[in-house]
Amino acid sequence: MRKRIPAFVVVLLLLTACKPTQKNAAVTTFDPYHYSITKKVEAANGAVVSAHPLASKAGVAVLKIGGNAVDAAIATQLALAVVYPNAGNLGGGGFMVARLSKGETIALDYREMAPGAAHRDMYLDANGTANTQQSQLGHLSSGVPGTVAGLFAAHRYAKLPFEKLIQPAIELAERGFIITASEARSLNSLQPDLKKYNSVMPVFVKETPWKEGDTLVQADLAKTLRRIREKGAAGFYGGETARLIVEEMKRGSGIISLDDLQQYRAKSRTPHVFDYKGYKIVGMPMPSSGGLLLNQMMKMIEHRDIAGMGFHSVGAVQLMTEVERRAYADRAEYMGDADYYKVPVTMLSNEDYLKNRMKNYDPERATPSTVIKPGELLRAESEETTHLSVIDKDGNAVSVTTTLNNSYGSRTVVGGAGFFLNDEMDDFSIKPGVPNMYGAVGGEANAIKAGKRMLSSMTPTLVLKDNRPYIVVGTPGGTTIPTQVFQTLVNILEFNMSTEDAVFKPKFHHQWLPDEVMTEKGFPPAVKEAMTKMGYNFGKERSGIGRTECIKVLPDGRFEAVADNRGDDAAEGY
Numbered sequence: 001m002r003k004r005i006p007a008f009v010v011v012l013l014l015l016t017a018c019k020p021t022q023k024n025a026a027v028t029t030f031d032p033y034h035y036s037i038t039k040k041v042e043a044a045n046g047a048v049v050s051a052h053p054l055a056s057k058a059g060v061a062v063l064k065i066g067g068n069a070v071d072a073a074i075a076t077q078l079a080l081a082v083v084y085p086n087a088g089n090l091g092g093g094g095f096m097v098a099r100l101s102k103g104e105t106i107a108l109d110y111r112e113m114a115p116g117a118a119h120r121d122m123y124l125d126a127n128g129t130a131n132t133q134q135s136q137l138g139h140l141s142s143g144v145p146g147t148v149a150g151l152f153a154a155h156r157y158a159k160l161p162f163e164k165l166i167q168p169a170i171e172l173a174e175r176g177f178i179i180t181a182s183e184a185r186s187l188n189s190l191q192p193d194l195k196k197y198n199s200v201m202p203v204f205v206k207e208t209p210w211k212e213g214d215t216l217v218q219a220d221l222a223k224t225l226r227r228i229r230e231k232g233a234a235g236f237y238g239g240e241t242a243r244l245i246v247e248e249m250k251r252g253s254g255i256i257s258l259d260d261l262q263q264y265r266a267k268s269r270t271p272h273v274f275d276y277k278g279y280k281i282v283g284m285p286m287p288s289s290g291g292l293l294l295n296q297m298m299k300m301i302e303h304r305d306i307a308g309m310g311f312h313s314v315g316a317v318q319l320m321t322e323v324e325r326r327a328y329a330d331r332a333e334y335m336g337d338a339d340y341y342k343v344p345v346t347m348l349s350n351e352d353y354l355k356n357r358m359k360n361y362d363p364e365r366a367t368p369s370t371v372i373k374p375g376e377l378l379r380a381e382s383e384e385t386t387h388l389s390v391i392d393k394d395g396n397a398v399s400v401t402t403t404l405n406n407s408y409g410s411r412t413v414v415g416g417a418g419f420f421l422n423d424e425m426d427d428f429s430i431k432p433g434v435p436n437m438y439g440a441v442g443g444e445a446n447a448i449k450a451g452k453r454m455l456s457s458m459t460p461t462l463v464l465k466d467n468r469p470y471i472v473v474g475t476p477g478g479t480t481i482p483t484q485v486f487q488t489l490v491n492i493l494e495f496n497m498s499t500e501d502a503v504f505k506p507k508f509h510h511q512w513l514p515d516e517v518m519t520e521k522g523f524p525p526a527v528k529e530a531m532t533k534m535g536y537n538f539g540k541e542r543s544g545i546g547r548t549e550c551i552k553v554l555p556d557g558r559f560e561a562v563a564d565n566r567g568d569d570a571a572e573g574y
């Protein structure tokens with residue numbers, strides 16, 4: 001990314017960066033007009049991997065001035081809200097899983113919430129037909145945003161004042177940054193939707209096509225960020241920002257009210273933890289299905305010699321496909337916001353239950369999804385999202401996945417406030433059996449209810465070895481998220497792959513319904529051919545599945561940070 005900028009701008013940047021004693025002094029020690037993308041770093045003090053190089057740099061800048069991994073994760077998320085509007089957000093939600101230096105593990109839930117006026121049948125017409133247009137696009141598709149509440153909930157584990165963490169984002173929004181070729185392409189394809197779902201035209205609308213090297217300045221977003229800096233979470237859930245959100249709702253017949261915004265709280269959850277061959281795996285509990293699905297899939301392979309079968313062997317791919325199928329059948333039936341629906345987590349992760357789930361597994365042929373029903377519980381007793389992984393030298397490890405749901409969410413930008421609203425309501429089951437945008441189905445467990453949080457697939461994950469951080473991993477990708485984290489972990493823990501190979505090698509995905517194996521460009525045709533003979537259906541090949549950001553701790557204690565090569569993702573460290 002290269003663009004000539006006037007000399008006075010460079011001087012201004014340098015001067016601002018050289019006044020560290022000033023209140024809200026710039027921590028931005030990088031140049032948003034000239035940057036490159038690094039896919040892998042090895043670092044001794046700390047590392048950040050995210051979907052955009054400027055966001056990763058913002059995180060490392062914060063580490064360098066004494067912040068810990070939580071500080072860096074907050075700064076990176078805020079920067080992503082500016083430089084990666086596809087999924088970085090203020091108007092969405094997310095999850096954070098962290099292991100703190102003293103050994104405590106935490107899980108923060110700042111998932112969006114159904115507004116108070118939401119109800120089970122809100123997307124059905126008079127004939128009971130589901131209207132997925134309304135759940136996926138425009139004002140009615142938005143849940144109450146959780147991200148800002150989540151950032152402040154996380155801040156209690158941070159070291160630096162919030163003002164310092166938000167400063168890089170404010171500078172990037174105010175001064176602008178150079179966009180990449182892929183950002184230009186995606187903004188260009190967005191133009192018709194932007195015009196359709198906005199009456200106040202946002203800065204992203206442009207009459208001539210966006211191109212690589214253009215500068216994106218977001219003045220309204222900068223003002224919103226400044227209000228958050230001055231007033232904290234109340235700068236978003238109250239005052240001017242809340243007023244602008246409610247006004248935007250009125251313009252587009254949306255239902256998020258001032259009361260909804262003021263009621264929103266991030267929640268501390270108990271992480272979903274399980275063992276796998278001596279490693280402790282720490283994941284996100286409900287309302288994300290991610291931790292439990294990963295648990296089910298890993299446990300269903302644990303006692304089989306998958307390493308002996310080999311990476312991308314027919315045997316290994318077939319086994320993993322079958323465990324994915326079974327776990328996702330359970331997702332559809334049993335998983336939802338556990339504050340509203342009794343999710344049988346203990347039973348679904350019970351080893352006997354999972355052994356039983358594999359009873360009809362046949363290594364010679366496919367088990368059709370018509371045969372695999374959700375498991376019978378023994379009576380003994382939830383694609384565009386973004387992930388960031390951060391680690392620091394004190395043993396803090398942070399895994400954050402955050403989302404607007406679809407790319408650019410609802411496609412509605414809050415007029416005057418400059419940020420996209422999510423279309424997360426589509427992650428609810430809007431009608432039993434009606435697939436959401438990822439083709440996933442659900443029922444009662446994930447039905448819409450006011451105040452309830454929609455089931456997610458986000459799988460921010462940590463692997464601990466001897467109770468110390470070993471792997472920090474996660475990815476975007478809708479329902480493919482848990483299977484991509486699963487495959488990345490199996491690649492490292494079982495196939496002994498390098499971190500780069502584990503992340504870059506082609507992936508596959510099965511989610512029970514539709515009954516097909518989705519594969520990525522580069523997936524071996526011979527495996528497809530062999531599995532087709534065994535009764536598997538292969539859907540259309542996809543150009544990419546997931547964008548995994550992975551940090552692994554090396555035997556000498558340094559950090560190997562790898563950013564996915566499927567996008568502009570970048571690893572930074574020092």
Ligand code: GLY
Pocket residue numbers: 382384385403404405406424427455456457458478479
């Ligand atoms: N919106 C994608 C997810 O939460 O799973």
